Amino acid sequence: MARRLPPQPGEWIDREHTVRFTFEGREYPAFAGDTISSALLANGVRVLGRSFKYHRPRGVFSAANHDTNVLFQSETDFNIRGDVTAVEDGMKLAAVNTAGGVKRDRGRIMDSLSPMLPVGFYYKTFHRPRALFPFWEKRIRSMAGLGRVDTAWNGGRVPKRHAFCDLLVVGAGPSGLSAAVAAAEAGVNVWLVDENARPGGSFNDQEANLQRDELLHRAHELHNLTILTDTVAAGWYADHYIPLVTPEALIRLRARAVIVAAGVYEQPAVFRNNDLPGVMLGNAARRLVHRYGVAPCESTVILAGNSDAYRSALELQAAGVAIRALLDLEDPGTRADLFADVQAADIPVYGRCAVHSAEGNGILEAVTVCELDGEGRAKPDTARRIDCDGLLMSVGYAPAAALLYQSGAGMTFAGTPGQFVPESLPPGVFACGRVNGVFGLQARLDDGLAAAGEALAYLGRSGVQHARPGRGRERMSHPWPVFPHPKGKVFVDLDEDLQLKDLERAAAEGFDNIELLKRYSTVGMGPSQGKHANMNAVRILARLTGRTIDRTGTTTARPFHHPVPVGHLAGRRLRPERRTAMHGWHKAHGAVFMPAGHWLRPKYYGPGPEEEAIRAEVLAVREGVAMVDVSTLGKVEVIGPDAARFMDQLYTLKLSTVKIGRTRYALMVDEAGVIIDDGVCARWADDHFYVTTTTTGAEIIFRHMQRLIGEWQLNVDVINRTHQMASMNIAGPLTREVLQPLTDLDLSQEAFPYLGARQALVAGVPAWLFRVGFVGELGYEIHVPSAQARHVWVSLMAAGEAYGIRPFGVEAQRQLRLEKAHLIVGQDTDGTSSPFDANMNWAVKFDKPFFQGKRSLEILKERASNRLLGFRLPGNHPGPVPEECHLVIHDGDIAGRVTSIGYSPSLDAWVGLAMVDRALEDADTLSIRAAGAVMVDAPVVPTPFYDPEGLRQKLETAHEPVAREASA
Amino acid sequence: MNRLSPAHDILPRERFDWGEVRGMAVPLKAPQRPATWVADLSPLTxxxxxxxxxxxxxxxxxxxxxxxxxxxxxxxxxxxxxxxxxxxxxxxxxxxxxxxxxxxxxxxxxxxxxxxxxxxxRDDQEVALGGEHAAMLMAEFCALDLSTTGDALLYTRVAGVGVWLRVEAGPVYRMGCEPSYGEFLFETLMHGVREMQGEVIGFSDFYTIREDPK
Missing domain, CATH: 3.30.70.1400 (Aminomethyltransferase beta-barrel domains)
Structure with a gap:
């Protein structure tokens, strides 16, 4: 580890523990606590990755979680950020986005092609000729993206957790620590989060002193202060809802107040070859020295736009790095004591000088420096070369203000300190420290105290009262750290190799609004989301357009402002699934399930081909006995003195006249007269009804009922029994033989007639029985408490064994009901269908003072524009059979659609329903456009298709197997 | 005994002592007492x-x-x-x-x-969730701040399912949902508990822990 420095005070590495890892086939040692980047640099490896577009070599740049050209692929993960990810023993790493490794990347040819790839090249080039676009698309796609995704990956989901606190402090640097400790000491529940591996922020590498240890000690003593490191507060949502991305979880934190102390992002200067490995931000070098004990280079030039450059010079010199020159963009005399200190340390300082270009073949070897003219432009005739392997840039900062922007803060550009600062903040949001434009250490500590005081006051607590310290007099960001070069390669955005000329060209082409410039040029759209590019882009656009920085504005900072692993977003799969009480039985008996809303319902029972199984189930109902689980139907009890009136007002039929112990069909429309639900209504007492709803309508209709009770101010209650009551429908000519032995209820026609409702024991379980024509045969719907439902089901199955009973699923149920032309709400009807469209005039009783939708139906009665017609095709119909949604064509125009169709084994025919224009209501034949544009003429027939008189369900022809009708 | 818990089909059987409570078969005793646990209390009235x-x-x-x-x-x-x-x-x-x-x-x-x-x-699926990691699991499954609920009976959602919820000392989270969501809710909580190296406990185990939380 040639570049490893002697132990540094407070360093993050453990020199007692050595780990070994491999980078592109070569093994290296490192210390526990090293990042991948620091470990490689310690071993003298300076080229760590390749850029996205031109495959240019790149090295350490920020060492602050934004080195997006230094991403690695391991055996288990991809796009690992080298500047913040701890190296682990046994890691096998390679750089992403290379062909043949980082040293010999064959993609580097793109760099020499770069003059032919100006901004907007893709937009302008590949859309013509159109036929070639798929070719180019394929190639561009293969080149785009970083890392190699393991498509077999199916794990890596991390939990999402909810958490709550009084106060969230984002950023554990001096101001954040100061605020968090003060607030917690005042008694509120505080969370302090920081993206770094340790709290302290700039305390750790710029201002290490005793105040850090004292604050951290106080912090650790506080039980109401939770500190999370390696944690990014990735966005701000309404009511201070903040996603915290931690290595182990995505925490959805709800805070009552938020203090943003997120600091600043150091910004690079813009000059030729400013991307060469060896060129890095000043604070990156300080992090390498103080945190990891690594020398960033052997000899360096420092470009200064603020006093931090002088501090860097002194610290690096103390660490053994030779400082070749300190180039100040301004007059060094303004740096006061620091200038004197640097001079005392024999560091050569050059005032009003800049770097004109970095030199080197794939790695920094020297810099060319120039004097600046009065306008801040480099004077090429003053150029001279300084050999060095490091170039540190300390020219300015941009606030890490994404959360503030997202919270709705007003930000304005302040000439001093030379960055955007909060001008107004929404209630409950506070800012302190560098993001607030406050830079001096003591000032930041004081700013933190002041923010804590304001937050406590907002929370209704007292404890801290501290005045804001003011923003200081030093301009920390140089207004124009941009130095064009005729040979180009002057990079503004390293993420996507965006150059100064690209922005100039985009603005010249009319993309001179910052949002347009971003989208056209992609500045700020790479993995670092413009953290090191946006501010310079704003400066450049402002100068190009002659506007102020404020007027130029910034791009929108959307959450999440930092890349988040997909596994964090996925979280645990929590998709509730509803299962009936008989689910286990169905499963054990070969049910093939299908979803019905949240429910899982047996589609049919295997084994065997689906069609055969369904036909056998249909025939079992028609000729013997079978049972279906209908627990998914909605079930509501309606109780109270106004129950009958409520039912009359709720449904189109008159239900107040239903006798106790009887049932009646119930059809519901909305205020517009559109069918929204149907079911069966039973009456148990004058003030007690029980009504079923469709499966999908169960919850909606119940809520609808609750709302209408309030609106109509009726003395009635509704109780949702959908979940608590399971239900089954046993049907077929032999039903009575199966059911009678299990109940003391007299099932005779006289005692329990068609449409009757009874309460009795079935298999010893209290049950409600309804004799309804659900599938057009003698049948009983049996509702029982959920916990006992399987017992009843199993008992019936056992009792029916001698009669060949079998279960049937949803598909057979649909077919059986289609044969009876029982419509399915939402399938045979749509969002415009009234009862008159659906041929259900009989289900509307206008002789009631009021019911929901009455006024609309009075109008629609004469105006219904559609008709639901039945049609039939022979079972051996040659050619394609129409399917649901196939169109009915009349005179070349669309005149309707098929809503339901199925093969009826009972009739050996295809039967279907079609919603057609009213003009076709007397048509003999429907012309249906089937698959392959084949026109099928389907004869219109009366409905129901099967047992039109309903004799079988009424038991007037019981025990006589139905004769199959001949094919039409 | 003709009542079944909504979670009946997914309750553990091996090495658990099963028995009947109010006409419902449930696991009564688990082979061991895990640090984080979930119990099916559906038999209660x-x-x-x-x-x-x-x-x-x-x-x-x-x-x-x-x-x-x-x-x-x-x-x-x-x-x-x-x-x-x-x-x-x-x-x-x-x-x-x-x-x-x-x-x-x-x-x-x-x-x-x-x-x-x-x-x-009400044939609710009733569940009790408790132990070392129960609070962390609930933070994942429920969007409410459950640290300050006191004696409240909450109507909220757990794992996307509408429940009534009561937080007892421990904390122990008592909740009930409509039976049709019962298997999903119990399964989801059971998986969560197992990820934390926890396990299902029996009906009797729950009341033993209730008496002696240690």
Whole structure:
């Protein structure tokens, strides 16, 4: 580890523990606590990755979680950020986005092609000729993206957790620590989060002193202060809802107040070859020295736009790095004591000088420096070369203000300190420290105290009262750290190799609004989301357009402002699934399930081909006995003195006249007269009804009922029994033989007639029985408490064994009901269908003072524009059979659609329903456009298709197997 | 014994002692006591009293009529784990303990309306989640701040399922959902517990822990 420095005070590495890892086939040692980047640099490896577009070599740049050209692929993960990810023993790493490794990347040819790839090249080039676009698309796609995704990956989901606190402090640097400790000491529940591996922020590498240890000690003593490191507060949502991305979880934190102390992002200067490995931000070098004990280079030039450059010079010199020159963009005399200190340390300082270009073949070897003219432009005739392997840039900062922007803060550009600062903040949001434009250490500590005081006051607590310290007099960001070069390669955005000329060209082409410039040029759209590019882009656009920085504005900072692993977003799969009480039985008996809303319902029972199984189930109902689980139907009890009136007002039929112990069909429309639900209504007492709803309508209709009770101010209650009551429908000519032995209820026609409702024991379980024509045969719907439902089901199955009973699923149920032309709400009807469209005039009783939708139906009665017609095709119909949604064509125009169709084994025919224009209501034949544009003429027939008189369900022809009708 | 828990098909069988509680077969004792656990308490009796004279119906049976809504009121005089809560102007949820004293007090529930009041047994999937990592699991499954609920009976969602929820000392999270979601809810919590190296415990185990949390 040639570049490893002697132990540094407070360093993050453990020199007692050595780990070994491999980078592109070569093994290296490192210390526990090293990042991948620091470990490689310690071993003298300076080229760590390749850029996205031109495959240019790149090295350490920020060492602050934004080195997006230094991403690695391991055996288990991809796009690992080298500047913040701890190296682990046994890691096998390679750089992403290379062909043949980082040293010999064959993609580097793109760099020499770069003059032919100006901004907007893709937009302008590949859309013509159109036929070639798929070719180019394929190639561009293969080149785009970083890392190699393991498509077999199916794990890596991390939990999402909810958490709550009084106060969230984002950023554990001096101001954040100061605020968090003060607030917690005042008694509120505080969370302090920081993206770094340790709290302290700039305390750790710029201002290490005793105040850090004292604050951290106080912090650790506080039980109401939770500190999370390696944690990014990735966005701000309404009511201070903040996603915290931690290595182990995505925490959805709800805070009552938020203090943003997120600091600043150091910004690079813009000059030729400013991307060469060896060129890095000043604070990156300080992090390498103080945190990891690594020398960033052997000899360096420092470009200064603020006093931090002088501090860097002194610290690096103390660490053994030779400082070749300190180039100040301004007059060094303004740096006061620091200038004197640097001079005392024999560091050569050059005032009003800049770097004109970095030199080197794939790695920094020297810099060319120039004097600046009065306008801040480099004077090429003053150029001279300084050999060095490091170039540190300390020219300015941009606030890490994404959360503030997202919270709705007003930000304005302040000439001093030379960055955007909060001008107004929404209630409950506070800012302190560098993001607030406050830079001096003591000032930041004081700013933190002041923010804590304001937050406590907002929370209704007292404890801290501290005045804001003011923003200081030093301009920390140089207004124009941009130095064009005729040979180009002057990079503004390293993420996507965006150059100064690209922005100039985009603005010249009319993309001179910052949002347009971003989208056209992609500045700020790479993995670092413009953290090191946006501010310079704003400066450049402002100068190009002659506007102020404020007027130029910034791009929108959307959450999440930092890349988040997909596994964090996925979280645990929590998709509730509803299962009936008989689910286990169905499963054990070969049910093939299908979803019905949240429910899982047996589609049919295997084994065997689906069609055969369904036909056998249909025939079992028609000729013997079978049972279906209908627990998914909605079930509501309606109780109270106004129950009958409520039912009359709720449904189109008159239900107040239903006798106790009887049932009646119930059809519901909305205020517009559109069918929204149907079911069966039973009456148990004058003030007690029980009504079923469709499966999908169960919850909606119940809520609808609750709302209408309030609106109509009726003395009635509704109780949702959908979940608590399971239900089954046993049907077929032999039903009575199966059911009678299990109940003391007299099932005779006289005692329990068609449409009757009874309460009795079935298999010893209290049950409600309804004799309804659900599938057009003698049948009983049996509702029982959920916990006992399987017992009843199993008992019936056992009792029916001698009669060949079998279960049937949803598909057979649909077919059986289609044969009876029982419509399915939402399938045979749509969002415009009234009862008159659906041929259900009989289900509307206008002789009631009021019911929901009455006024609309009075109008629609004469105006219904559609008709639901039945049609039939022979079972051996040659050619394609129409399917649901196939169109009915009349005179070349669309005149309707098929809503339901199925093969009826009972009739050996295809039967279907079609919603057609009213003009076709007397048509003999429907012309249906089937698959392959084949026109099928389907004869219109009366409905129901099967047992039109309903004799079988009424038991007037019981025990006589139905004769199959001949094919039409 | 003809009642089944909604989670019946997924409850562990091997090395668990099963038995019957109130006509329902459930695991009573687990082979060991894990640090984080989940228990199926579905056999317990829960009753909904609803209607215009619900308060009168309760009073006639010598039961208190709580004024505050959604506050659990323990009925210790009737036995361990017996509680009730008012959930509406004319609606009350009653929860019996393992001793069944409440059910005894109520007697056979009326088949239909009684003075305009409907009294219904609820076949909820009832679950208790507790132990070392229970709070962390609940933070994943429930969006509410459960650290400050006190005696509240919460109507909320756990793992996307609508539940009633009570937080007891420990914390132990008691919840019940409609039976159709029961298997999903129990399965989800069981997987979560197992990820934390926890396990299902039996019905009797739960009351043993309740008596001796250590």
């Amino acid at each position: 829960r009753v909904l009293v609803k209607g215009g004279d619900a308060a009168g119906w309760l009073a006639a049976r010598g039961l208190p009529v709580p004024e505050d809504w959604f506050v659990c009121r323990d009925l210790a005089e009737l036995g361990d784990d017996v509680f009730m809560a008012r959930t509406g102007s004319g609606e009350f949820l009653l929860h019996d303990g393992p001793g069944g004293a409440l059910a005894e007090r109520l007697g056979p529930l009326p088949e239909g309306l009684e003075n305009g009041t409907r009294v219904l047994a």
